[in-house]
Amino acid sequence: xxYTSCFLIYALCFMFHASGTHALNMDSQQYRIQGGNxxxxxxxxxxxxxxxxxxxxxxxxxxxxxQGYLIKAGFQYIHSIIPFTxxxxxxxxxxxxxxxxxxxxxxxxxxxxxxxxxxxxxSAAENGPLRxxxxxxxxxxxxxxGESEKCTEIKAARWNSQKAYGFGYSIKGDDIPSDFIxxxxxxxxxxxxxxxxxxxxxxxxxxxxxxxxxxxxxxxxSRSQQIGIYxxxxxxxxxxxx
Amino acid sequence: xxxxTCNLKHFFRKYSKFLxxxxxxxxxxxxxxxSFIHAQEINLSVAPPLIKTIIKPGKTILIGYKLQNLGxxxxxxxxxxxxxxxxxxxxxxxxxGPTDPILFNLxxxxxxxxxxxxxxxxxxxxxxxxxxxxxxxxEGDYYYTLLNETKPSQSDSELSTSTxxxxxxxxxxxxxxxxKTDINGKIAFFDVVPRFKLPFFGNVFDSSDKIPxxxxxxxxxxxxxxxxxxxxxxxxxxxxxxxxIIPKNILINSQRIMEASTSGQxxxxxxxxxxxxxxxxxxxxxxTTINFGPGTQTLFGQASFIAFPIKLVIVLTFVLFIVFILxxxxxxxxxx
Numbered sequence: 001x002x003y004t005s006c007f008l009i010y011a012l013c014f015m016f017h018a019s020g021t022h023a024l025n026m027d028s029q030q031y032r033i034q035g036g037n038x039x040x041x042x043x044x045x046x047x048x049x050x051x052x053x054x055x056x057x058x059x060x061x062x063x064x065x066x067q068g069y070l071i072k073a074g075f076q077y078i079h080s081i082i083p084f085t086x087x088x089x090x091x092x093x094x095x096x097x098x099x100x101x102x103x104x105x106x107x108x109x110x111x112x113x114x115x116x117x118x119x120x121x122x123s124a125a126e127n128g129p130l131r132x133x134x135x136x137x138x139x140x141x142x143x144x145x146g147e148s149e150k151c152t153e154i155k156a157a158r159w160n161s162q163k164a165y166g167f168g169y170s171i172k173g174d175d176i177p178s179d180f181i182x183x184x185x186x187x188x189x190x191x192x193x194x195x196x197x198x199x200x201x202x203x204x205x206x207x208x209x210x211x212x213x214x215x216x217x218x219x220x221x222s223r224s225q226q227i228g229i230y231x232x233x234x235x236x237x238x239x240x241x242x
Numbered sequence: 243x244x245x246x247t248c249n250l251k252h253f254f255r256k257y258s259k260f261l262x263x264x265x266x267x268x269x270x271x272x273x274x275x276x277s278f279i280h281a282q283e284i285n286l287s288v289a290p291p292l293i294k295t296i297i298k299p300g301k302t303i304l305i306g307y308k309l310q311n312l313g314x315x316x317x318x319x320x321x322x323x324x325x326x327x328x329x330x331x332x333x334x335x336x337x338x339g340p341t342d343p344i345l346f347n348l349x350x351x352x353x354x355x356x357x358x359x360x361x362x363x364x365x366x367x368x369x370x371x372x373x374x375x376x377x378x379x380x381e382g383d384y385y386y387t388l389l390n391e392t393k394p395s396q397s398d399s400e401l402s403t404s405t406x407x408x409x410x411x412x413x414x415x416x417x418x419x420x421x422k423t424d425i426n427g428k429i430a431f432f433d434v435v436p437r438f439k440l441p442f443f444g445n446v447f448d449s450s451d452k453i454p455x456x457x458x459x460x461x462x463x464x465x466x467x468x469x470x471x472x473x474x475x476x477x478x479x480x481x482x483x484x485x486x487i488i489p490k491n492i493l494i495n496s497q498r499i500m501e502a503s504t505s506g507q508x509x510x511x512x513x514x515x516x517x518x519x520x521x522x523x524x525x526x527x528x529x530t531t532i533n534f535g536p537g538t539q540t541l542f543g544q545a546s547f548i549a550f551p552i553k554l555v556i557v558l559t560f561v562l563f564i565v566f567i568l569x570x571x572x573x574x575x576x577x578x
Binding site for chain 1: 383392394395402403412414
């Protein structure tokens, strides 16, 4: 009995006397092995009024500042970086009912947020032109006013003629292409069904917190346009740069 | 009991008009108090936005992503696509198709790649992405993006478009058996963007002009490079200013414009690496020193420009000319 008790106490001593493990960076001229700290005990605790995040295990976690330098070291800083966020204000854009020679417009707001300093791009493409469900009738992509004011997927041009028909978009706000010089300047969307590559509509090398743009969809149809329900899908793709 | 029933009947008879009126007001309140219907907002966030890693063939890594729905409930599909760099400003093109030779899958018990799942408002979803590099994978760089795309909703309007939002998080993989990487870069362009270019003088600016400097680095190696270094401005009186290059990844077979600033923080200069401002006079030299980390090659580049107060000289000449004419006329009038 005594022997058993001693053995148990001895074993327990070993179990609770676990020594700490330290990470170490090892390097030579050709290799660098980084033994990072292990983030133990990380947790998000929330209540109705508070949001508390905790991390544990980082050595030398602090904000270090010198002339011209700022180092934020520690899991908490990594943890607190605002993630890459992309928002489209409306998932369904109604352009109203078909009224020949009466342009109809609708707007959508695009918002990109990036924690710290980062780069991003937003590209757009349509899943085919506006078309009826059976696909027999389409509203073609705009060519803007045409002739000297003809727009393409990568070049905006003026579209204010009531006799110029089609579907296109204009954009205003942050980090937009420079050819959208007025609210009357439009482009057609790149057509994904025609294997056209999505076109970048927002791009920045420098995003601190938030970038916003407003995209205006416009259609104008002729009297010969067939009655029907015309729909398409616009795909906005936001990716951070590298 | 009978008495109570009589009282109740009496009460209803007496106040019947009032009760009916109250009921109508109550119903009306409900009718007019219709809550607003908001457009369906799509708002997704993903972290981390970039993973850059070196991995040996035959190894597997697991990366935990946090996907958060900050908008209305939405159906999301997670998939992986290839990435190709475009342009000089860090632009990327997504290449749909198989991700060969690298294998991706989700370790989540209830989720799979390319299979839609519902995300409620404010829901956070951890995506455990397992990246497997098969044994026979050739050494080199492989670039991908983890895409989370929403399912577009239908509209009843005659003319309508549905929007689909896709958010990506980039994955830069360097596959190497030995741990060695082929880091090799070249200065593709380093010069000022001149206002005038004169023979024997070279790049000429007005003293008050802002002077744009461009530095392009091209990746001629087989792995991603991250240039670091400085751009130094040296004046003819020995004055010196140092600008730190902001490290940016340059993928293979691509070049990128580098940015530099005194603080090492990103600035808003478009299409130039550095925008020098001040009052310049005489001959200036620009020198850049670039390396790609400890034990790598160092690149050097030089450029120069001359600055004169051209505008001031033109204005002074014009003024002198006017004064000269006025004096001449004055002399003509005063002489007998």
